[in-house]
Structures are given as C-alpha cells and as structure tokens.
Amino acid sequence: MTPSTLQSILHFLQTWWVELTCGVVIVAVVPLVAGYLVLMERKLMADMQARLGPMRVGPHGLLQPIADAVKLLIKEDIIPSESDKFIFWLAPVVSMTAALTSMGAIAFGPSFQVARDINIGILFVLGVSSLGFLGIILGGWASNSHYSIIGALRSTAQLVSYETAGGLAIISSLLLSGTLSVSGIVTAQQNQHVWFIFLAPVAFFIYLVASIAETNRAPFDLPEAESELVAGYMTEYSGFRWALYFLGEYANMIVVGSVATTLFLGGWLRPFPNVHWLNWLDFLPGLFMLLLGAYCTYRAGKQPVKVQTAFMWGVALCCFLVALIFAVPWFVAPIKFVIPGLNGAFWFLLKVTAYIYLFMWVRFTLPRYRFDQLMHLGWYILIPLAIVNVFAVGIAMLIAANSTWNHALVLALATIATTIVTLVCAIFLVRWHDRHTESASLAPDSYVG
Amino acid sequence: MLDSILFYFFAGVAVISAVLMVTRRNALHSAVFLITTLMATAGIFLQLRAEFLFIAQIIIYVGGIMVLFIFVIMLVRLDVALHHIRFRMKNLVFTAVIAVLGAEAGAILYYARKLPGQGLFIQNIAPAEKLAPNSEKLAESLFSNYLLPFEIASVLLLVAMVGAVVMAKNKKRTEDS
Numbered sequence: 001m002t003p004s005t006l007q008s009i010l011h012f013l014q015t016w017w018v019e020l021t022c023g024v025v026i027v028a029v030v031p032l033v034a035g036y037l038v039l040m041e042r043k044l045m046a047d048m049q050a051r052l053g054p055m056r057v058g059p060h061g062l063l064q065p066i067a068d069a070v071k072l073l074i075k076e077d078i079i080p081s082e083s084d085k086f087i088f089w090l091a092p093v094v095s096m097t098a099a100l101t102s103m104g105a106i107a108f109g110p111s112f113q114v115a116r117d118i119n120i121g122i123l124f125v126l127g128v129s130s131l132g133f134l135g136i137i138l139g140g141w142a143s144n145s146h147y148s149i150i151g152a153l154r155s156t157a158q159l160v161s162y163e164t165a166g167g168l169a170i171i172s173s174l175l176l177s178g179t180l181s182v183s184g185i186v187t188a189q190q191n192q193h194v195w196f197i198f199l200a201p202v203a204f205f206i207y208l209v210a211s212i213a214e215t216n217r218a219p220f221d222l223p224e225a226e227s228e229l230v231a232g233y234m235t236e237y238s239g240f241r242w243a244l245y246f247l248g249e250y251a252n253m254i255v256v257g258s259v260a261t262t263l264f265l266g267g268w269l270r271p272f273p274n275v276h277w278l279n280w281l282d283f284l285p286g287l288f289m290l291l292l293g294a295y296c297t298y299r300a301g302k303q304p305v306k307v308q309t310a311f312m313w314g315v316a317l318c319c320f321l322v323a324l325i326f327a328v329p330w331f332v333a334p335i336k337f338v339i340p341g342l343n344g345a346f347w348f349l350l351k352v353t354a355y356i357y358l359f360m361w362v363r364f365t366l367p368r369y370r371f372d373q374l375m376h377l378g379w380y381i382l383i384p385l386a387i388v389n390v391f392a393v394g395i396a397m398l399i400a401a402n403s404t405w406n407h408a409l410v411l412a413l414a415t416i417a418t419t420i421v422t423l424v425c426a427i428f429l430v431r432w433h434d435r436h437t438e439s440a441s442l443a444p445d446s447y448v449g
Numbered sequence: 450m451l452d453s454i455l456f457y458f459f460a461g462v463a464v465i466s467a468v469l470m471v472t473r474r475n476a477l478h479s480a481v482f483l484i485t486t487l488m489a490t491a492g493i494f495l496q497l498r499a500e501f502l503f504i505a506q507i508i509i510y511v512g513g514i515m516v517l518f519i520f521v522i523m524l525v526r527l528d529v530a531l532h533h534i535r536f537r538m539k540n541l542v543f544t545a546v547i548a549v550l551g552a553e554a555g556a557i558l559y560y561a562r563k564l565p566g567q568g569l570f571i572q573n574i575a576p577a578e579k580l581a582p583n584s585e586k587l588a589e590s591l592f593s594n595y596l597l598p599f600e601i602a603s604v605l606l607l608v609a610m611v612g613a614v615v616m617a618k619n620k621k622r623t624e625d626s
Contacts, residue, residue: 012451084475084477086478087477087478087481090481118500119500119584119585120500120501120503120504120584123504123508124504126508127504127507127508127512128507130508130512131507131511131512133512133516134484134511134515134519137516137519137523138477138481138519141477141519141523149523153520153523156516156520160516180584
C-alpha cells in the first residue's frame with residue numbers, strides 16, 4: 001500500500017467519519033431495538049388481555065429478546081429440498097437490507113443522519129423501504145409452497161394498492177413544506193409554528209392506515225393470516241432466516257414511524273419549539289430518565305428473588321447513566337453543542353415509539369379484515385379520499401397565499417374549512433361504496449387464488 | 450478518486466449482472482439479475498449527482514415495473530410459453546440481429562475514433578458539491594418549457610390505464626353471463 005493511497009483513505013475517513021459512525025450505529029442498534037419492540041408488543045398484548053406476558057428471563061422479562069435471538073441462532077436451518085436455494089437464501093437478506101438502508105436518510109436528530117441533506121430524502125426512504133416487498137415475493141416463490149406463494153401474492157397486491165394512497169397522503173405535507181429534504185421538512189414545521197398533522201389531519205389518517213397495511217400488520221395482516229395461511233410467505237422459513245424477515249418487518253415499522261414523525265409530527269422538535277417560557281422542556285429528557293431510574297430503585301426491593309433484585313438495580317443504574325449523559329453537557333461548556341442533538345433524538349424516538357404503540361394498540365383492538373374488504377378500502381375509499389385531500393390542501397394554501405392577513409392564521413382557518421369538505425366527501429364515498437357493494441361483500445374471497 | 454471507484458464498481462455490477470440475466474435458464478433468476486442491473490444503473494445516476502433520476506429509477510423500475518415482471522413470471526407457466534415461441538429460423542434471425550447491432554456499434558466507434566463518453570461536450574462544468582438541487586430544476590423545466598409534452602404523456606398514460614381497466618372489465622362480464 002503506497003503512502004498516497006493511505007493518505008487518501010485517511011482523508012476519506014476524516015471527511016466522512018460522522019456518517020460512517022451513524023451508519024454503524026444504525027446497523028448495530030436496530031436489531032436490538034427490534035427485539036425490544038417484540039418484547040414491548042408482547043407485554044402490551046399481555047396487558048390488554050389481563051395477563052403478565054414474559055416474566056421469566058430477567059426482571060419482567062427484560063432479557064427475553066436476547067434469549068429469543070440466541071434460540072433462533074442455534075436452531076436448525078431447514079431449507080426445503082424442492083425450493084430454489086439461491087433465491088431462498090437471498091430473499092430474507094433483501095427484506096432486511098431494504099429496511100435498514102432506508103433508515104440512512106432519516107434524520108433522528110438535527111445532525112444525526114447518515115445521508116446528510118440529500119434533497120430527495122423522503123423519496124429515498126419511501127422508495128428504498130418499498131423494495132422490501134421483493135424479499136417477500138421472492139421468498140414466497142422460492143419456498144415452492146402454496147401457502148407461501150398465496151401469502152406473497154397477497155402481500156404484494158396489498159403493498160402496491162396502499163403505497164398509492166400513502167404516496168398521495170405524503171404529498172400534502174410536501175406541499176406545505178415545499179421541499180423533499182427530511183431536515184427541510186422539519187425546519188419548515190419549526191418556521192410555520194405548527195406540526196403538519198394539524199394542517200392535514202386527513203392526510204395523517206390516510207398515511208396511518210396505509211402504513212399499517214404496508215408493514216403487513218393487523219388488522220391488515222392478510223399475508224400471514226395464521227388461521228388461513230399458516231404463516232404466509234414465511235411458512236417454510238425457520239431459524240435465523242425467519243429472524244431476518246422478522247427483523248425486516250420491525251425495522252420497517254420503525255421506518256414508517258419515522259416518516260410519519262418527520263412529515264406530520266414535527267420530527268425532532270420538542271412541543272412548542274418557539275415558545276421561550278417552555279424552554280424548561282429541554283431538561284425533560286434527563287429528568288424523565290432520572291424518574292425512571294428512581295422508579296426502578298423503588299421496585300427493586302419488591303422483587304421476589306435475589307437475582308431479580310440485582311437485575312432491577314442494573315436497570316436503574318442504566319437509567320441513571322442515560323440521565324447523566326443527558327445532564328453532563330449542561331455543566332461542561334466545551335461539549336454544550338451536543339444538547340440539541342441529544343434532546344432532538346429523545347423527542348424523535350419518543351414520537352416514533354408513540355406511533356408504534358398506536359400500531360400495537362390497533363393490532364390488539366381490531367379484528368382482521370377480509371381480503372376483498374381490504375382491497376375495497378384501499379381502492380374505493382382511501383385513494384379517492386387522498387386525491388380529494390391533495391386538492392383541499394392545495395386550495396387552502398392558495399387562499400392563504402392570496403390573502404393579505406396573517407398568513408398562518410388564514411392557512412389554519414382555510415385548512416379547517418377544507419378538512420370539513422374532505423370529511424363530507426369521505427362520508428359520501430363510504431355511503432356510495434356501501435350501497436353499491438352490498439351484494440359483492442358477501443361474495444367469497446375471489447383474490448386468494 | 451472515490452468517484453471513479455464508485456463508477457467502476459456500479460458499471461461492473463451492471464454489466465456482469467446483465468450478462469448473467471441473459472444467460473440464466475430460470476426466468477425468475479433473470480428477473481433478479483435484471484433488478485441488480487437496474488439498481489447498479491441507479492447507482493451510476495447517483496454518482497453523477499442526478500439524485501432525482503436515481504430515486505425515480507428505483508421507485509418506477511425496481512419498485513413498479515419489476516413487480517409486474519415477477520408477477521407474470523410467477524403466474525404464467527413460462528416453459529410452456531417458451532415452447533410456443535420456438536420457430537425454425539430462430540438461429541438465423543438471432544445471428545442477423547446480433548450482426549446488425551455489432552456492426553452499428555463498430556461503425557460508431559470507428560467513425561468517432563473514441564470510446565463512448567469520451568470527448569463529450571459538457572456545459573457549465575461545476576464542482577459536484579455546488580450543483581443546484583436537481584429535483585427542483587427538473588420540476589421547473591417540466592412545468593415551464595416542457596409543459597405540453599408532459600401533459601400529452603400523462604394523458605397518454607391515463608388513456609392506457611383506462612383502456613386496461615375496460616379490457617379487464619369486459620372479460621369479467623362475459624364470464625359472468
């Protein structure tokens with residue numbers, strides 16, 4: 001290796017070390033986060049069904065994800081003899097890679113972003129994350145099983161239909177901010193003093209439904225409906241390949257949560273970022289972790305077994321450590337510049353978690369749709385509604401741009417009016433649809449094969 | 450230097466997977482390699498700082514058109530279809546097509562005496578970091594200079610879409626009756 005090559009590599013590392021670190025952090029942390037999302041989901045499900053959920057591994061089952069991962073790793077890796085080996089091997093990898101890659105353009109904080117300030121940011125996230133369907137359809141085909149292929153076909157049909165509605169829903173947010181760049185959208189929300197969910201509530205609702213359908217989650221989890229298709233496209237997968245699919249699915253949830261947060265919920269901004277007497281909210285992340293640690297310390301004494309008490313102390317210690325990380329920059333002047341980044345990441349992750357909580361809540365509350373109902377909802381109601389909504393937002397913006405009064409106030413008023421119009425349209429759409437498909441809705445599922 | 454490394458990487462991937470796409474017997478393997486080719490081409494667009502073209506290529510070709518290809522491959526029995534396509538003079542026709550294309554490429558190279566891409570006239574050489582964001586530029590030119598072609602193209606697409614729907618509907622109605 002010549003010195004000049006070495007020098008250019010060093011130069012490369014010097015220029016790009018932030019981005020490289022962010023990328024490594026995403027790839028390293030997301031699998032762990034996905035594991036804990038599974039735990040969160042199981043705990044929530046248990047809570048809503050009046051059970052305790054996983055309790056054995058660690059205090060309140062806190063080490064369950066790690067045990068699960070180890071179990072999946074040492075399981076036998078079964079490849080069906082009639083399957084297409086190459087594609088069977090490739091499919092889960094594609095599914096996970098797409099989800100992880102699309103996180104590259106998401107801004108987790110003001111400066112925590114791998115692909116910094118690419119001006120197609122939001123398109124990159126949507127386009128690359130939608131490549132995950134390739135993993136699903138290839139996996140379903142390669143398994144050479146009827147359940148798998150039906151699951152894959154359903155999944156693709158669902159993805160294609162709901163991506164249209166979701167894409168039309170994000171347009172209203174893009175119209176309001178006037179940019180495709182992720183950090184640009186968040187900054188636009190700061191400058192306009194409002195989260196876009198308040199200016200485009202219908203669009204947020206459409207995106208919510210579309211994102212549930214895109215991640216194949218209940219009530220739209222037709223591709224892996226247990227009672228009909230065993231496990232859909234994942235039927236023939238086991239062990240670590242199955243884990244990769246699962247990882248891709250949960251990573252995808254994080255991606256759609258981040259997109260919704262960025263577009264509609266103000267990204268990394270804290271509530272009321274421009275109101276100065278609320279500046280104490282900047283201390284909230286540290287205080288929150290401190291309180292959590294204190295609660296864990298309080299609970300530690302009440303554990304039945306000594307090991308669990310020790311675990312609980314460990315969790316409390318972790319909380320205090322994170323609180324310390326949040327607190328230190330306030331007292332050490334040279335690293336004060338990291339405060340906005342830390343707080344931004346805290347608020348962003350809080351919003352994403354709330355969005356995912358909503359996903360899980362919906363999953364345990366609503367029964368599963370039938371496939372033709374799902375298609376009808378997508379094509380007959382959501383897509384026309386999304387088109388009407390784009391028009392409505394455009395008209396509201398035109399009114400605001402042409403008025404001489406306070407721009408923000410007029411925009412808010414016009415938005416309320418157009419939202420009401422859109423909702424009336426929605427009611428008419430639903431009634432029209434009900435009247436015309438009463439007999440069709442009793443027909444057998446004609447899409448399954 | 451980074452630029453040329455990226456270019457040769459993407460170009461190599463594109464060429465190799467294009468060759469693999471043609472030579473695979475299994476149609477779905479071919480589709481997978483076609484996807485790889487399209488992604489590598491998108492990578493070259495990105496290396497040329499045409500980020501909007503890059504993402505449009507991924508969303509439309511890989512995310513849209515390839516779905517259709519894979520659907521057709523999965524649902525149609527291709528080995529039967531392939532049997533119908535075979536005809537007697539196929540070797541002759543294929544040789545003729547390859548010869549004509551090869552002669553064309555050779556003639557271009559001979560008369561230009563340059564490799565493709567060499568000696569191109571480049572307007573406004575600007576450093577890569579200082580280029581204007583091209584999704585805005587694209588939108589501006591689409592909605593000002595090229596408004597009429599843009600509208601004609603979209604009407605054409607709409608007509609095609611409506612036509613497809615009508616054809617699908619008709620078939621269903623005759624089946625019912």
